Amino acid sequence: MGALILCLWLVPALTIGLILLVGRPRVAEFLNLTAAIVSLVASLALILTTPHRRVVLADHFLLLTPLGLWIVLCVAIVYALASLYAIGYMRLLTDEARRLPGFYALLCGFALTMFVAPFMNNPGIYWIVIDLTTIVSAFLVGFEREAESAEAAWKYIIIVSAGLSLALLGIVFFYWAGTLRLGPVYAMTWGHLRSIAPASPKALLLLAFLLILVGLGTKVGLAPMHTWLPDAHSEGPAPVSAMLSGALLNTAMLGIVRFLSILTAGGLGFAGQTALVVLGALSLVISALFIVRQTGAKRLMAYSSVEHMGIAALGFGFGGILGIAGAMYHMLNHALNKSLMFFGAGNMMRAYRSKDMRMMRRVLAFYPVTGIVWLLGAVAITGAPPFGLFQSEIAILRAGMASPNVWAVAVMALLLIVIFIGFLHHFRQMYFGAAPTDDHLPQMRLSPWMTVPMWLTLIPLTVLGLWWPPFLWHFFVQAAQVTR
Numbered sequence: 001m002g003a004l005i006l007c008l009w010l011v012p013a014l015t016i017g018l019i020l021l022v023g024r025p026r027v028a029e030f031l032n033l034t035a036a037i038v039s040l041v042a043s044l045a046l047i048l049t050t051p052h053r054r055v056v057l058a059d060h061f062l063l064l065t066p067l068g069l070w071i072v073l074c075v076a077i078v079y080a081l082a083s084l085y086a087i088g089y090m091r092l093l094t095d096e097a098r099r100l101p102g103f104y105a106l107l108c109g110f111a112l113t114m115f116v117a118p119f120m121n122n123p124g125i126y127w128i129v130i131d132l133t134t135i136v137s138a139f140l141v142g143f144e145r146e147a148e149s150a151e152a153a154w155k156y157i158i159i160v161s162a163g164l165s166l167a168l169l170g171i172v173f174f175y176w177a178g179t180l181r182l183g184p185v186y187a188m189t190w191g192h193l194r195s196i197a198p199a200s201p202k203a204l205l206l207l208a209f210l211l212i213l214v215g216l217g218t219k220v221g222l223a224p225m226h227t228w229l230p231d232a233h234s235e236g237p238a239p240v241s242a243m244l245s246g247a248l249l250n251t252a253m254l255g256i257v258r259f260l261s262i263l264t265a266g267g268l269g270f271a272g273q274t275a276l277v278v279l280g281a282l283s284l285v286i287s288a289l290f291i292v293r294q295t296g297a298k299r300l301m302a303y304s305s306v307e308h309m310g311i312a313a314l315g316f317g318f319g320g321i322l323g324i325a326g327a328m329y330h331m332l333n334h335a336l337n338k339s340l341m342f343f344g345a346g347n348m349m350r351a352y353r354s355k356d357m358r359m360m361r362r363v364l365a366f367y368p369v370t371g372i373v374w375l376l377g378a379v380a381i382t383g384a385p386p387f388g389l390f391q392s393e394i395a396i397l398r399a400g401m402a403s404p405n406v407w408a409v410a411v412m413a414l415l416l417i418v419i420f421i422g423f424l425h426h427f428r429q430m431y432f433g434a435a436p437t438d439d440h441l442p443q444m445r446l447s448p449w450m451t452v453p454m455w456l457t458l459i460p461l462t463v464l465g466l467w468w469p470p471f472l473w474h475f476f477v478q479a480a481q482v483t484r
Contacts (some may be wrong), residue, residue: 001050001064002057005119008042008072011035012112016105025100029087032104036076036083039111043069043076052478056121060189063121066479067257070328071118071250074335078246079111081339081453086239088449089346093237096144103143103237110136110243114251121189123171126255127164130219133248134160141236141244152231159228163218167255170211174262177204190258197266205266212259213275219252222279222313223286226306230290233302234355238346241298245305245342246335253309253331257316261483269319270404277317277405283310284415292422297345297357300426301338304381307419308334308389311396314408318399324483325476326395333388333464337381340457344374347450348430351442357426361436370446371431373454378427380461382420388464 015035019028047069055064086107090100113133120126134157142153175188177200186192197205218225233241256276263272287307294300308330315327347370352360363371380387393416400409436442 001046001055004042004046004049005057005062008039008046008115009112011038011042012108012115016108016112019101019105019108023101025097028101028104029090032108033080033083033087035108036080036111039115040076040080043073043115047073047475052475052482054191054482056191060121060187062119063190064119065482066475067324067328067483068118068254070475070479071254071331072115074250074331075111075114075247077332078243078335078339079107081343081456082239082242083107084456085242085339085343085346085450085453086237088447089238089350091447091449092350093144099143103140106136106140106143107239107243110140110240111247114247117251118254121191122187123174123190123193123255123259124188127168127171130216130252130255131161131164133251134164134219137232137240137244137248140240141232143237143240144235146235148231149235152228152235156228156232159225160219163215163225165215166211166218167215170208170215170259173204173208173211174259177201177208190262193262194265197262200266202266202268205263206268206271209259209263209268209272210275213256213272213279216252216255216259217279220249220256220313221283221306221309223283223306223310226283226286229306230299230302233305233342234296234298238298238342238349241301241342241346242339245301245338249305249309250312250331250335253312253316256313257483260316273317273319273403274405275317276313277408280310280313280317281408281411283307283313284412284419288415288418288422291419292425294426295357296355297349297360298342298355300357300423301341301345304341304419304423305334305338308338308381311393311412314412315392315396315399318396318403318405318408320399320402321477321480322395323399323403324480325473326392326399328476328479329395329464329468329472330389330392333392333461336457336461336464337377337387337389340373340377340454340461341381343450343454343457344370344377347446348374351444351446352436352440354440357430359436359440360430361433361440363431366442367446370451370454373451373458375427375431376458377454377461378423380458380465382423383416384420386462386465388461391465391468 117129221229
């Protein structure tokens, strides 16, 4: 296990150095893609070889849990897909060719930070690594150096930094609670905090968790702290948008779930779960309102990310084996599906030379195959059968029916219908609306680098919708038992 973790960290780190040393775009593409593939293999090997329980390594510095390893796998999958897609997409930015090695070094560094965070056994170090993800990804959001990109990057840094400051204060309060039993100096690990929670002041534990929920919830993109997300996701390059949505948000959600387990150990599980359910339901409300009236292609996908992080929050908030299993399955399906949607949006934005969906018309007439794949992805992202998100959303709804917060089931079901109608209405206009104007008539041929990754997401999405593998269910059950 230690060797696999070392491989997962060292390969991207060495790749960053090689990319910057060589400084050639084509070599940088190859090195980054190689690092992504090796990382994916290492993450799969960790899932298959690590016992489905808490494993502590390196003198209590590293913690392996099923949920943490699952999030590492989701990050590795999105990183590999985004690296493959970036080869075709970033080559279109001819004015930025000399800066491409820097882009790939940053993309590799972004993945590295997300590979490190889930293994941190100290909540304070976990917070530091999460903050590093913000710093690295902010440069990626503003990579194209347009006014909108720069504004989005600054907005991202300011809002998320404010949220993480609240999260840090919550971690300090959790540590304070530990000093009341273990003395002024002790090793602050997830396990220690969980063990002292039953004897800690309830008010202090609840206040600490609420601060962390708001702080890390900002990073996750839960409403009403989501305001950075639509700008950052829509203004960054499409591969970066996929990484932000399919990988980063899951990594931040892990912290909320781990702190929720500490609160549960302290006898306040219902209060913490209710708070998480409320933010999840509010995220669905906000996303539904903005999805219906959206005009930007990537902003539409960004608000969809707010929606799906809200659904994952509902799953963890409902709790139980079914809720946690549904949320974990949702994380994987959303990572795949949102990568597909951002890849498709990036293709259409380059083809039609506009971010505005009102300029994208008769997609099937110009791109029949890619258009069908993107349309199927749109159906899938709304939670419709027979795709993976349908399975995970049904599991979460069933978990909600057995939870004390059953009211949120009705909210979720109603808003999913609204989002389905609103989302597909936009695609109806893009696919069957009036012909595009001469200024936005697509003439670009999409390279296989830009279309193959879409197929690589659609196929597993369909398989996971038609068949929930039994070995995954067993893994989720073990994860639920460890998480609680």
